[in-house]
Every structure is written in C-alpha cells, then in structure tokens.
Amino acid sequence: xxxxxxxxxxxxxxxxxxxxxxxxxxxxxxxxxxxxxxxxxxxxxxxxxxxxxxxxxxxxxxxxxxxxxxxxxxxxxxxxxxxxxxxxxxxxxxxxxxxxxxxxxxxxxxxxxxxxxxxxxxxxxxxxxxxxxxxxxxxxxxxxxxxxxxxxxxxxxxxxxxxxxxxxxxxxxxxxxxxxxxxxxxxxxxxxxxxxxxxxxxxxxxxxxxxxxxxxxxxxxxxxxxxxxxxxxxxxxxxxxxxxxxxxxxxxxxxxxxxxxxxxxxxxxxxxxxxxxxxxxxxxxxxxxxxxx
Amino acid sequence: xxxxxxxxxxxxxxxxxxxxxxxxxxxxxxxxxxxxxxxxxxxxxxxxxxxxxxxxxxxxxxxxxxxxxxxxxxxxxxxxxxxxxxxxxxxxxxxxxxxxxxxxxxxxxxxxxxxxxxxxxxxxxxxxxxxxxxxxxxxxxxxxxxxxxxxxxxxxxxxxxxxxxxxxxxxxxxxxxxxxxxxxxxxxxxxxxxxxxxxxxxxxxxxxxxxxxxxxxxxxxxxxxxxxxxxxxxxxxxxxxxxxxxxxxxxxxxxxxxxxxxxxxxxxxxxxxxxxxxxxxxxxxxxxxxxxxxxxxxxxxxxxxxxxxxxxxxxxxxxxx
Numbered sequence: 001x002x003x004x005x006x007x008x009x010x011x012x013x014x015x016x017x018x019x020x021x022x023x024x025x026x027x028x029x030x031x032x033x034x035x036x037x038x039x040x041x042x043x044x045x046x047x048x049x050x051x052x053x054x055x056x057x058x059x060x061x062x063x064x065x066x067x068x069x070x071x072x073x074x075x076x077x078x079x080x081x082x083x084x085x086x087x088x089x090x091x092x093x094x095x096x097x098x099x100x101x102x103x104x105x106x107x108x109x110x111x112x113x114x115x116x117x118x119x120x121x122x123x124x125x126x127x128x129x130x131x132x133x134x135x136x137x138x139x140x141x142x143x144x145x146x147x148x149x150x151x152x153x154x155x156x157x158x159x160x161x162x163x164x165x166x167x168x169x170x171x172x173x174x175x176x177x178x179x180x181x182x183x184x185x186x187x188x189x190x191x192x193x194x195x196x197x198x199x200x201x202x203x204x205x206x207x208x209x210x211x212x213x214x215x216x217x218x219x220x221x222x223x224x225x226x227x228x229x230x231x232x233x234x235x236x237x238x239x240x241x242x243x244x245x246x247x248x249x250x251x252x253x254x255x256x257x258x259x260x261x262x263x264x265x266x267x268x269x270x271x272x273x274x275x276x277x278x279x280x281x282x283x284x285x286x287x288x289x290x291x292x293x
Numbered sequence: 294x295x296x297x298x299x300x301x302x303x304x305x306x307x308x309x310x311x312x313x314x315x316x317x318x319x320x321x322x323x324x325x326x327x328x329x330x331x332x333x334x335x336x337x338x339x340x341x342x343x344x345x346x347x348x349x350x351x352x353x354x355x356x357x358x359x360x361x362x363x364x365x366x367x368x369x370x371x372x373x374x375x376x377x378x379x380x381x382x383x384x385x386x387x388x389x390x391x392x393x394x395x396x397x398x399x400x401x402x403x404x405x406x407x408x409x410x411x412x413x414x415x416x417x418x419x420x421x422x423x424x425x426x427x428x429x430x431x432x433x434x435x436x437x438x439x440x441x442x443x444x445x446x447x448x449x450x451x452x453x454x455x456x457x458x459x460x461x462x463x464x465x466x467x468x469x470x471x472x473x474x475x476x477x478x479x480x481x482x483x484x485x486x487x488x489x490x491x492x493x494x495x496x497x498x499x500x501x502x503x504x505x506x507x508x509x510x511x512x513x514x515x516x517x518x519x520x521x522x523x524x525x526x527x528x529x530x531x532x533x534x535x536x537x538x539x540x541x542x543x544x545x546x547x548x549x550x551x552x553x554x555x556x557x558x559x560x561x562x563x564x565x566x567x568x569x570x571x572x573x574x575x576x577x578x579x580x581x582x583x584x585x586x587x588x589x590x591x592x593x594x595x596x597x598x599x600x601x602x603x604x605x606x607x608x609x610x611x612x613x614x
Contacts (some may be wrong), residue, residue, distance in 0.1 A: 070366065121395045123364055130366055140356045141391060144363020147348060152369065172387075175356030183348075259318045 001281065006033035007095075007102040012274070014097065016062040019233035025096070025233065027291050030264065032092035032105050034291070038284035040109040043117065045161040046261035048089040048165065050230070051193045054162065054257055057235040058191075064084050064160055068098035069235055071126045077157055077251025078129050078145050083164040083193060084118035084274070091125070099127040109122030136170030139163050139190065143176045146188040146252070153262045158246055162191040166198030167210045174219070180252040181220030189242045194229075195261045197272035216254040229257025230264070250276040265290055294510055295485055297503055302465035305496075306404045308443030309461050310335020313372060316451050317343040318536025323451065324364055326350055326357050329377040333463075334404040336374050354379045358387040358399070365397040370451060376410075377419030377460060381426055383598040392456045393429045400450050401426075405463040407548030408576070408593055409497060409586035418581040424553025426458040427526045433457040433478060434526040436547075436555070438499035439468045442523065445476035453478060460496060464586040467500040482531040483536075487516030490604045491536040491543050495522050495555050498595060499572075505600035517604065525555050534557060534567050542607040543571040546600055547591075551575040570610045572603040 012025050030052050037043045058064050058079065067073045081090045088108060095102040100114070107113035118133030129145075132138035142161035149157040167173060180188055192212065196203045199245040203209060213223045222245070224238045235257065242253045261275070262268025265287045268279075279287055299438045317323050317339050327349040331337045340347040343394040349545045351356040354375060361371035374380060381388065392399045396437045406419045433453060443461060450457035474482070484499070485506050494502035509515040518536050522529070522545075537543065542562070545556035556573035563569055576593055592594055 014510075122397070130362065131390060131394045134386055136355075137359050137362075137387055137391045140359030141363040141366070141386070143356070144360035145367055146370060147360065148364050148367035151348070152346070152364075153367070172353075172355040172359070175350075175353035176359075178353065179350055179356055179360065 001039070002106065005039055005106070005284065007035065007105050008030065009102060010059050010096065011098045014060050014062055014066070019236060022056055022060065022232045024234045025060050026052050027054055029089060029092045031291050032095070032102070033088045034279055034284050034287045036088050036091070036105045036108040037278040038281060039106050041194050041278055042197040043088055043109060043278050044085040044276050045270055045278055046128060046197065047083065047193065047195065048086050048269065049265060049268065050195050050259040050261040050263045051086055051162070052089050053230050053232045054193065054235055055089050055093050056193055056260065057232050057239060058160060059097055061236055061239060063239045065074070068127070071099065075157065077169050078159045080130055080142040080161040081119060081132050082142070082161050083138070083167055084133025084138065087117065087119055090119065094125070094127040098123065135167040136172040139173050139176040142188060142190070143180045143185065144183055146185040147183060150185055150187050151183065156247055158187045158189060160189045160191070162193060165192055165194045165196060165209060166206065168192065169207050177216065177219040177221065184250040185252045186245065186247055186249050190252060190254045192254065192256045193259055194256050195259045197261045197275060199275045201272055212256055220251055221254045222249060222251045224253065226255060226257040229259045294507065297469045297484070298511045300468045303440035303468050303523070304462050304465050305437050305440055305443035306335050306461040307461065308437070308440040309402055309459065310338045312444040312447040314338035314342045316448060317346065319337050320370065320451065322346065322368065322370045324369045325447045326361055326371055326373045328354055328357050328379065330350060330375055334374040334376070334402065354384040355387050358384040359391045360572045361399045362391040362397045365399045366395065366478055370398055370400065372400045372402065374402035374404055376417055377406035377422045378417055381419065381422040385425060389429055393431045393465045396431045396455050398454055399456050401458045402461060403458065404461045406460045407462060407497060408581045408589040408595070409464040409548065411464060411586045411589065412583045414583040415580040416433045420550050420576050420581060421553065422460060423525055423555060424557070427558060431456050432526060435478060435524050436460040436495040437523055438496055438521050439466055439470050440586060441468060441470045441472055442476060446523065449476055449478050462497055466497045471499060479524045479529055481523065481532045482516065482521040483532065484521055485517060485519035487518045488539050489517060490608055491518040491520060491540040492546065492600055492604065493520045493522045493533070493543060493559055494546040495525065497548050501595070501597045502546055502600055504597035505604065506595060508601050513605065515604065515608065522555060522559070525558050528558055528562055530562055530566070533562060537563050537569045538565045542571050542611045543569060543576060544600055544603045544607055545571070546574040547596065548595060549575050551577060570607050574603055575598060592610055
C-alpha cells in the first residue's frame with residue numbers, strides 16, 4: 001500500500017501566476033491529502049480537500065512571505081491554521097513548499113511522527129507557528145501575533161489565519177474578532193472556510209452563524225466574500241485586495257470563502273459525512289484517479 | 294526558635310503589581326494584558342508607566358490568554374492577570390493547549406485567590422486553581438507568602454522560560470520575610486527547624502504556620518519544622534524528603550481545596566519516596582461564602598490553632614505506630 005500511495009518529491013515556488021497554472025499544484029496537494037489520510041486510516045478528509053484551493057493560493061500565490069530554508073526568518077508573514085483538523089492539507093503545503101520532505105506525509109497520525117493529528121506545538125514541525133485544533137484558539141493567537149507586528153514591533157509583517165465556519169460557534173472567536181477590530185489590525189487576514197458543513201450536519205441547522213458578513217462588519221472588519229473559493233482565480237482577487245490595503249485601512253480583513261467539502265471528488269463533494277472520515281483504499285484509488293484527470 | 298518580626302500587613306497582589314512595573318523598565322519584552330480589573334489586580338502600575346506595552350482586552354479571558362500566547366510566540370514576555378477564578382478556570386483550555394502545549398512564555402497571575410477574597414463570596418473565591426495549574430505539563434506554580442516574597446517571585450517567573458502561574462491574595466497578609474533573603478523557584482524555605490513534626494504551608498498560611506510552631510513549643514514543648522513551600526511545581530523534593538525523614542509527621546496547610554492542592558502534591562511525593570504520617574489542612578470539598586477574611590479562615594479551619602490541633606493529632610498517630 002505504501003507503494004500505491006507514494007509521494008513525489010516535487011516542490012513549488014511561491015510566486016504570482018495566472019490562475020490556470022495553479023491547477024497542477026492544487027491536484028498534487030489534494031492527492032497528498034488523500035494518500036496521507038488513506039495511510040493514516042483516520043482524519044478529516046472533506047474539509048482538507050475543500051480548502052485546498054485557499055491553501056494553495058496562500059502558500060504558492062506569492063502573497064504570503066516565508067522562507068522554508070529559514071523558518072524563523074524575522075521578515076516572514078505568519079499563518080495559523082485555527083481549524084487544526086485540516087492539518088493534512090497544511091502539511092502537504094508545507095512539504096510542497098520545501099519545509100520538509102514530502103515522503104514524510106506518509107507518517108501522518110502515526111506514533112512518533114512530527115505530523116500529529118492536529119498541528120502540535122510551535123516548531124515541532126518546520127513551518128508550524130503554533131498548535132491549533134481546540135477550535136477558536138488559532139484565531140486569538142493570530143490576533144496576538146498581528147498585535148505584536150503592528151502595535152509593538154511596528155513591522156509590515158502580515159498574519160493570516162483560517163477558521164472553519166462551524167468553528168465560529170465558539171464564543172472566543174468573537175472575542176478575537178472584537179479585539180482585532182478594536183485595535184484596527186489591518187495586517188490581519190482571517191479566512192473563513194464556509195462549506196456550511198460540520199460533524200452533525202449543515203452549520204445552518206446545527207447552530208446558525210449567519211449572517212456572517214454583517215457579523216464581521218459590525219466588529220470593524222472589511223469583509224470580502226468569495227462566491228466560489230474552489231475557483232483559485234477568485235481567491236487571488238481577494239488576496240490581492242488584502243495585499244493592496246494591508247497597513248492602510250485601519251481594519252482587519254475577513255475573507256469568507258464559500259467552498260464545497262470534498263470538492264472535485266465525486267463521492268465526497270458537499271457531504272458533511274466526510275468531515276471526519278478517511279477514504280478506504282478503494283475510495284482513495286478512485287479519488288486519485290479523479291484527481292489525475 | 295528563630296524569631297520572625299511582623300512588619301505590618303500588605304496584600305501580595307501589591308508586591309506583584311509594583312515589581313511588574315519595575316521589571317517593565319528593565320526589560321522591554323515585558324507586555325501586560327488587561328482584563329478590565331487592572332486597578333484591583335495592580336497591573337495599573339505597569340499601565341501608567343508603560344502604556345505602550347499595556348494592551349487592554351476587556352472582560353474576555355479566553356481571548357486574552359491566547360493573544361498572550363501569540364505575543365509570546367513573537368518573543369514577548371506577556372503577563373496576564375485577573376481574579377484567579379477567571380485567570381485559570383474561565384480560560385483553562387486556552388492555558389492547556391495554547392500556552393502549555395506550545396510551552397509559550399506566558400505568565401499568568403491569579404489575584405484574589407483563596408477564601409480571603411472575603412465578602413465577594415464563593416463565585417470569586419478560587420479554591421481549585423493550584424490543582425488545575427499544577428496538572429498542566431510545562432507549567433510552573435508559585436504561591437508567595439507575603440508582599441516582599443511576591444515581588445521576588447514576580448521577578449523570578451519573568452526570568453524563567455516557559456509558562457508560569459503566580460497565586461496572589463486580595464486581603465492583607467502579614468509581612469515578615471526579609472528583603473535580603475533569597476527566593477529561588479523550586480527551593481522551599483525552611484523557616485523553623487524541629488524534629489517532632491513538619492508544618493508545610495504556602496501563601497497566607499505560612500504566617501499561621503509560624504504562629505502554630507510557637508504555640509506548639511510554648512504549650513506542648515513540641516519542636517516543629519516550618520517550611521514555606523512557595524513553589525508547588527516543581528516541588529522541592531530534596532527539602533521535603535529530608536524533613537519527612539527527620540520528623541516522620543507532616544501537616545500541610547493551604548487556602549485551597551484539600552483535593553489536588555499543595556498538600557496533595559506533597560502527599561504524592563512522600564507516598565512514593567518516603568511515606569510518613571500526614572494531615573492535610575485546606576478546604577474540605579466545599580465552596581466558600583461571604584464574610585470577613587478572618588471570619589472565613591476561622592470557620593473553614595485555616596488558623597494557627599487548627600494547625601496546632603492537626604500537629605498534635607499527627608504526632609499521636611506517629612507515636613501509636
């Protein structure tokens with residue numbers, strides 16, 4: 001099975017490209033997610049696949065500054081995956097950026113691995129800025145980091161974070177939003193992966209978080225809605241908008257990206273039952289076939 | 294017996310706040326986070342002196358704790374203080390995961406800990422914070438016994454790398470430690486030397502322990518060792534085991550639940566390394582209530598006389614063996 005689900009050594013540059021040039025990167029990342037989860041036999045498939053376009057735009061679109069050869073470079077922007085259960089797609093991006101060898105993706109969730117089920121402590125794997133996965137905490141950590149850069153160290157370093165949409169049911173997310181708006185953290189870019197799915201069902205049915213735009217706007221955020229965040233061109237437009245306005249507008253930015261859980265994999269797409277389920281070997285083979293087209 | 298001179302009374306939160314403002318002058322990495330009650334937890338001194346490094350976050354302890362983590366991960370030394378109930382329990386998950394799992398250099402102060410918060414009543418009397426904080430990997434836990442020691446302990450936790458919790462009192466406590474005496478994290482202070490029983494106390498109970506030792510000697514000719522066990526994690530195993538070997542009987546005293554607190558920590562150590570007879574003084578699995586601090590200490594059995602009674606009892610148990 002290890003041979004069946006082996007990982008290439010390809011890495012990708014973090015540069016501005018036309019949208020169509022991202023397609024092979026997104027597919028490679030999605031294949032990594034499927035393979036590593038099939039080998040792990042547990043983990044979160046649907047969200048990891050659904051958010052792949054956003055993650056690829058962030059890591060390989062030239063908007064976030066980082067240096068895999070010097071993970072602690074003081075001039076880097078920071079990324080916090082507040083929705084820590086989406087670790088498989090995060091690990092793939094880190095590996096494909098050159099932080100560690102992609103073959104290590106095969107160790108996901110295994111004893112002794114640096115690729116813990118949820119991102120472990122800071123520095124436990126190159127590129128990890130903080131642990132995350134107890135929902136809501138990553139957003140507050142990102143706010144703290146953005147405060148450090150803007151208010152204390154006065155750098156132009158940016159801070160990116162990504163939360164789920166169900167995650168916004170955690171009250172502390174709104175404490176974080178209140179502080180970000182109050183301190184005018186215009187170096188902060190907060191992505192919401194809005195697939196409207198959580199373990200128990202549709203977010204709107206479990207506990208509605210809507211209307212989302214109005215909520216963030218009332219906390220002094222500038223809100224950019226991406227109608228299809230599985231279309232990388234639309235994400236790039238939003239990232240470009242944030243980059244143009246960062247440090248100038250006195251407001252943090254929230255990018256609400258509408259995604260489909262399991263996007264691009266026929267049996268997984270838009271089905272909340274894939275929140276916390278790994279693919280079987282057969283399903284993984286089918287998914288990889290669909291992703292190679 | 295060594296004589297300790299009472300030099301008045303002062304809350305330990307004052308020592309914390311004053312030292313923090315001074316530390317801010319020496320170290321520009323120190324940042325203080327406010328959760329609205331800065332005047333009563335004494336971070337207001339720092340706010341006045343270093344407004345550019347004071348961040349007000351409102352009554353939102355979960356966010357404040359995690360923002361502190363973000364600042365620490367960027368190289369700052371954030372201090373976060375509010376009432377101990379809210380600086381340890383309201384935000385427990387944030388302390389566990391963001392602060393401790395990251396081993397982030399965040400310092401948490403629990404002001405208004407224990408019964409001696411007084412009239413505010415049970416909602417505001419943190420009686421379980423030691424248990425919670427000492428159970429967390431990477432966390433250091435200190436409970437200074439008076440104003441002077443609170444200053445030294447504040448400076449000491451700023452020096453170490455990693456999470457630390459300092460427990461402070463709202464009400465005035467006797468001031469008796471010397472400016473010149475050394476404070477070292479993980480090194481308990483032996484205040485009296487005797488071989489009949491050892492009284493191990495922390496925080497506000499240390500002065501009561503000294504009074505108890507006097508009563509024991511004057512009325513019963515009993516010589517007690519008194520240990521100020523200010524660091525509950527890491528425990529000073531060496532000093533405690535030496536006292537256990539010498540005395541064979543322990544009384545611990547703290548303004549905290551008997552379950553999981555300082556006495557529990559000492560019992561865990563001795564049960565494994567040198568079992569002896571022991572009595573644990575603390576809150577007996579109940580909530581507190583409104584009242585004057587001294588009334589509450591009397592009602593809940595946390596006075597020098599209660600320590601004397603327990604000492605006589607544990608010595609009897611030792612003799613009857």
